[in-house]
Amino acid sequence: MALVGQGALILALLLAVWAVAAGVAAATGRDARLLRSAALALWGILALVAVAVAIFVHAIVTHDFSFSVVAASTSRSLPWGYLITSAWASQAGSLLLWVSILIVFSLLALRATRQGLAEIRPWLIAILGAILAFFLLLLVVPASPFATQVAPPDGNGLNPALQNPYMATHPPALYLGYVGLAIPFALAMAAMLAGRVDARWVVASRRWTLAAWGFLGVGMLLGSHWAYQEIGWGGFWAWDPVENAALMPWLVATAFLHSVIVQEKKGMLKVWNIALIAGAFALSIFGTFLTRSGILSSVHAFVASDIGWYFIVALAIICGGSTALILWRLPMLRADQRIESVASREATFLFNNLLLVGMAFAVLWGVVFPLLTEAVGSVRETVSSPFYEFFAIAFGVPLLLLMGIGPLIAWRRASLTQLKRSFLWPLVAGLAAGAGMLALGLGSSWAGVATGSVCAFTAATIISEFVRGTRARHALGDESWPTAFARLVGKNRRRYGGYVVHLGIIVFVIGAIGSSAYETRAEGLLERGQTLAVGDATLTFRGIAESEGPNYTQRAAVLDATLGGDSIGTLEPARRSYPREQTTSNEVAIHTTLAGGDLMVILDGIRGDGAVQVKAFYKPLVALIWLSGFIFVLGVVLCVWPDARERRRILRRYAEEPLAGEGRS
Amino acid sequence: MSETPAATPEEPKRGFRHIRLVVALAVASLLGTFAVYTAFADTSIPVLGVAQASTGYDGEDIRLEGRVTKATGDAADPQGLRFTVRDFKTNETIVVVYKGSVPDAFRVGREVVIDGRLENGTLAGTPDTLVTKCPSKYEEQKTSADPA
């Protein structure tokens, strides 16, 4: 069976190469038969990948340990849910997931070109085929899911740290994001190759980019929550290379999402947009490279292998190819209009882009710093959290400010008198928030006060936008307030969905700043009856409780907790021992208050005589971080929600006269 | 910033030159912030193997990589955890004294990374910076790092 799986992947690889060749030949030779053949090749890849996936999953669920990958990452006692998620726990399995998502997306993307873009199809298939070929090559040579061995009686089991529900959501969400970015990239490159520099490709790629960006954001948030609740080292983001690997493409994709609006409405920033989407996709591949090559010391990294070299070559081709393409088409990519005023929405979008790309660059610098220092011959050096946090504040706070200013400014140019009116209340809100924070004694962190004030300013702006828009509709006469609001949002989904996303970001920032800048912590060795105080809370050690689970034994420290003088029950941080996997795990105890703060206790160690070493944190407002995820998703869904009327309106112009390839299947 | 409205639909050239200047200034200030910060803020530490660390980094903050060969104590002990790391290639060792969260995967034979300051050949580990790698193909375990 493994042989059939491996063979299927090899055939798929050959088909992918054929798709590239036939696509290019169809484009240059103008032959629709080759185009059809190339498209059929993609369907063939889908079928073959399905076969490979079926064989692989079958091996997992039937505990076929003659498959090396199955033996390395599963065992007979693994609960069936984790058996399924183990499919992507391994290097090879996760690459198989990549390819599966990519081929499905590729076929869907092809459908997106039916109206007004048919002529880019041969190039689109060629590019998607090339990306598919790359990942299939990885699956065939360095990371095969179908390597075989003499079957041991039982497998190694899945790392207990991965045996939790997040394994079912965090990696798939991230992959949907990473792979999703390939589609706008392919559309952009194909449009350039075909000479279609008009905005049609931008319109086609819009929802893809949004969805991929949304998944990437949710994936990062899920990973953060996992780290916070389950791994329990006390935080939710450590600026680890693999975490940054997802952040960098996300930041650049954020820039892209904004600047394509400028291109769609004003015909500007054409070259910038192509460079951005190529950058986002390149960073996505770079991120995958970082995670898998083991080149950087990271808590996530898979074992080092020569898979890194494949990625380096792929990155060189992506960067070199897109640069060459841009330079070739530069004469055609002239802007239709120009930015007239610094105080215009176009300008704020441009500055937003500069800040986002700047932040992505700073993160990239931090990530590759060890490689750079080593390459110049001296000792390898690394940066840690303070470096990243500086830029997060230095570039992030101005970004938040722009988030508030942007909506107040009209396209093309802002009216000074109107600006003064629009700015007034948000400015008051910001200053009041700042003053309030200082009055509450929160001045210990100037970054906290600055960020909090800006958040208040921007939140006030966004709310005022909703109010003004609803008021304007209501003033037209025949709609009630709720109807006016609903219609306003319904008819301007992208704008108001975007505002909802911005609100989500603000909620996130408030939670992040609250829980880090204003965190209190304490640690100590407690004997029975002794108390540890952290912030307004106290923890009194009562004793050790022992218990057993399905595959572990547990020792928990029972602590009576009070907050602000009132009892809030017991917190029982624990240490678990897994005999089969020969590991231990730390179970953190968290109590979430109504105000959204967390009291978190970690059991660091148990002394021979029963005394316990504990570490406790009080993190104000941390729950807002998780809440922001829901607001974020709501906003993205609003933006992505198909709008048939808008679509017809935009696509009408491409239907006014039949373009190349239209009217054919 | 309202420009005098033009009578004909021509783009005012003055505004456009303006924007170029502002964008250039913005890019310059971003790069400037970056350059100044990386030049003057002491944010990086050397990442050293045991053999490298033994050659004159006394008194400095470093990040040490090595393999654990011996370990006594526990986070709950007054002196914390005391363990020896050996270089991946040579036989040189350094003793590490560490108080803080100990990762679940930590044990003799595993690869570790720890931040700290070398004092007379012993590394005083910075709390909560001990990271252990799992010696197998699946993901390593994350337990402690700088609490964000």
Place this chain on the structure above:
Amino acid sequence: MIAYLVLAALAVAVVVLVAWPLVRPAAERDRLDATTEDQRRRLALREERDLALEALKELELDHATHHISDEDYADLVQRERARAAEAIRALDEELGTGRPGAR
């Protein structure tokens, strides 16, 4: 053994799949056209026209929500209308006179 047979069958199937469209010789209807220079120019004009018309709608919204003053609104509306008109005129010229406002 059976695995090889299955693989051989798969291989044959995919070859047939991608070779099928190439079996018959190239006919006239198989020619893939690219958009011509003229078509691209007209497409650009249509984009310009539509962008101006959409900008007018957005200006109305911005004006109703007090983002632009009355004078700026009047000026910008005049500009966008002129831009739309120019694009429509150029488009008509391209398509040959006699066809009122290509819709």
